[in-house]
Amino acid sequence: MLALHRRARARCAPSPSPLTRSRACPCCRSLDRVSSLGASSPNKTSQKFHLVLRKVAAKYGPIVRLRTPGSDKDAVFISDADAVADALRSEGPTPIRRGLPTWIYFREKNKVPLGVAFANGEEWKRMRSAIQTPIFPPKNAHAYCPTIGPATVQAMGIIENELRCAGPRTLTGEETFAIENIVMRWSIEAVSGIVLGQQLGALDDEPTQLTRDMISAVNAAFATTGPIFLMPEFVWRNQLASAAREHFKALQTAMDVTNKLMTTTLTECAKDPAKLHGTFLGHVLQRDATLTRDEMLSTAVDLLFAGIDTTSRSLLNIMNLLSRHPEAQTKLRNEIIAVVGADPNATLDATHLAKLKYMKNVIKEAMRLYSVVPIGGRILPRDAAVGGYLIPADTEVMFGMDVMSHDPKYFADPDSFDPDRWDAKDIHPFASLPFGFGARMCVGRRIAEMEMTVFLAHLLRKFEIMPSPPPADLVFNLVIANEKPMPLKFRPLGATTASATA
Numbered sequence: 001m002l003a004l005h006r007r008a009r010a011r012c013a014p015s016p017s018p019l020t021r022s023r024a025c026p027c028c029r030s031l032d033r034v035s036s037l038g039a040s041s042p043n044k045t046s047q048k049f050h051l052v053l054r055k056v057a058a059k060y061g062p063i064v065r066l067r068t069p070g071s072d073k074d075a076v077f078i079s080d081a082d083a084v085a086d087a088l089r090s091e092g093p094t095p096i097r098r099g100l101p102t103w104i105y106f107r108e109k110n111k112v113p114l115g116v117a118f119a120n121g122e123e124w125k126r127m128r129s130a131i132q133t134p135i136f137p138p139k140n141a142h143a144y145c146p147t148i149g150p151a152t153v154q155a156m157g158i159i160e161n162e163l164r165c166a167g168p169r170t171l172t173g174e175e176t177f178a179i180e181n182i183v184m185r186w187s188i189e190a191v192s193g194i195v196l197g198q199q200l201g202a203l204d205d206e207p208t209q210l211t212r213d214m215i216s217a218v219n220a221a222f223a224t225t226g227p228i229f230l231m232p233e234f235v236w237r238n239q240l241a242s243a244a245r246e247h248f249k250a251l252q253t254a255m256d257v258t259n260k261l262m263t264t265t266l267t268e269c270a271k272d273p274a275k276l277h278g279t280f281l282g283h284v285l286q287r288d289a290t291l292t293r294d295e296m297l298s299t300a301v302d303l304l305f306a307g308i309d310t311t312s313r314s315l316l317n318i319m320n321l322l323s324r325h326p327e328a329q330t331k332l333r334n335e336i337i338a339v340v341g342a343d344p345n346a347t348l349d350a351t352h353l354a355k356l357k358y359m360k361n362v363i364k365e366a367m368r369l370y371s372v373v374p375i376g377g378r379i380l381p382r383d384a385a386v387g388g389y390l391i392p393a394d395t396e397v398m399f400g401m402d403v404m405s406h407d408p409k410y411f412a413d414p415d416s417f418d419p420d421r422w423d424a425k426d427i428h429p430f431a432s433l434p435f436g437f438g439a440r441m442c443v444g445r446r447i448a449e450m451e452m453t454v455f456l457a458h459l460l461r462k463f464e465i466m467p468s469p470p471p472a473d474l475v476f477n478l479v480i481a482n483e484k485p486m487p488l489k490f491r492p493l494g495a496t497t498a499s500a501t502a
């Protein structure tokens with residue numbers, strides 16, 4: 001190990017500071033010990049994981065060795081953008097990511113493939129290649145834009161209706177209402193339309209039982225991940241805690257519902273192949289017959305799970321920031337009207353997306369300020385020089401995305417919302433990585449950006465987002481989410497307090 005460190009010193013330019021054994025491993029020993037910095041109970045520690053990591057970086061520096069829950073080996077936590085770049089450039093052609101232990105256990109127990117999000121090596125590469133072209137290149141992702149138009153118009157109608165039904169003070173933008181549920185149902189509808197080629201009816205007045213099951217399963221799987229995070233393995237494996245029982249039930253439901261939906265799509269399309277045209281499943285089937293039915297199923301579940309909460313949470317954060325920055329809200333609305341037109345029901349197509357430049361900046365800036373995925377990671381395939389240290393092969397490196405994106409070293413006045421900062425060309429390319437990086441970057445990135453753009457383009461032509469306080473209590477449940485309802489108030493555009501009430 002010492003020899004490895006010396007080699008790193010020789011290789012790394014510009015002359016890194018001398019590496020003694022202790023400096024080579026600025027050591028927090030285990031997260032349990034670190035956790036006492038921030039929280040008092042294991043449950044709270046898991047839910048405040050992102051804050052604990054901020055404190056770790058502040059106290060021990062940007063490269064720290066620590067032990068994470070669920071692992072029997074030390075990992076290296078990195079919150080220096082150059083060092084993150086070093087690690088990511090060493091990830092090799094089939095980057096390895098440690099999966100979520102409960103999800104892997106569940107799939108192995110049920111003898112279903114791990115799917116694109118959890119498989120590694122050649123198995124991952126085959127699945128990723130099959131889905132990459134249909135959804136990753138912007139041109140192909142943007143082609144799904146018309147798929148989500150009708151659901152988005154429907155969501156706007158529901159918001160309008162809810163505002164009216166909730167009472168005059170809600171309609172005038174003085175009181176908040178339950179927007180989260182609508183955004184979440186819209187997100188399910190959008191992603192299922194794209195992935196499974198089927199509208200689930202999640203936004204309907206009376207969603208089907210299947211749809212209700214799916215919504216509850218997604219909610220429960222995310223809500224239980226935080227509490228399970230620090231549980232000893234034997235507790236969750238043997239389902240000795242209620243959170244673990246609920247978690248596995250949710251994973252089972254999501255798998256069963258997706259299976260049923262996929263079967264329906266495939267049966268209908270066997271009768272009428274034209275129905276597959278323009279759907280993600282259709283692209284996968286046409287392009288690549290090498291995926292088994294079960295691999296398609298696991299991958300579809302991964303796409304749904306990875307795509308629903310991340311997108312809806314990010315949207316809620318963007319709306320909240322726009323509420324607090326009326327000048328940015330107006331600028332964005334003006335851009336949308338100039339590009340798409342003022343009619344709030346006019347849907348978008350791929351040609352609009354490329355022209356919405358300020359929209360891109362708003363989304364990037366909001367995702368920098370609120371990292372719904374606060375950490376990333378890889379297992380290094382070989383020894384690698386990282387930030388002046390030599391990290392041995394097989395070490396897990398964790399990237400402090402949330403820490404870096406609040407670091408004044410990379411972003412002047414880092415806590416301020418300044419979408420225009422993204423016009424500058426000198427932002428460190430590894431300082432804000434909301435979708436990860438490289439061959440294993442989020443495969444749904446372009447879909448997510450397209451979805452958020454479409455939602456905001458409809459919303460801002462219909463409503464004004466009224467000033468609301470920032471979300472108070474952000475907790476880590478696989479993604480960072482507000483614990484209490486997101487404070488958001490709306491008012492129909494152009495309505496004054498008096499006329500809106502009338």
Ligand code: HEM
Binds near residue numbers: 302306373435439441
């Ligand atoms: C704002 C929304 C989203 C955010 C912030 C987000 C973030 C991320 C991040 C950070 C990763 C890990 C990347 C890495 O390790 O380098 C990831 C992976 C992934 N995401 Fe997303 N994501 C979002 C939306 C979506 C959507 C809409 C889909 C599906 C349509 C999706 C599907 C996936 C999948 C399947 C993976 C695993 C990819 C692989 O391992 O090859 N994500 N996402």
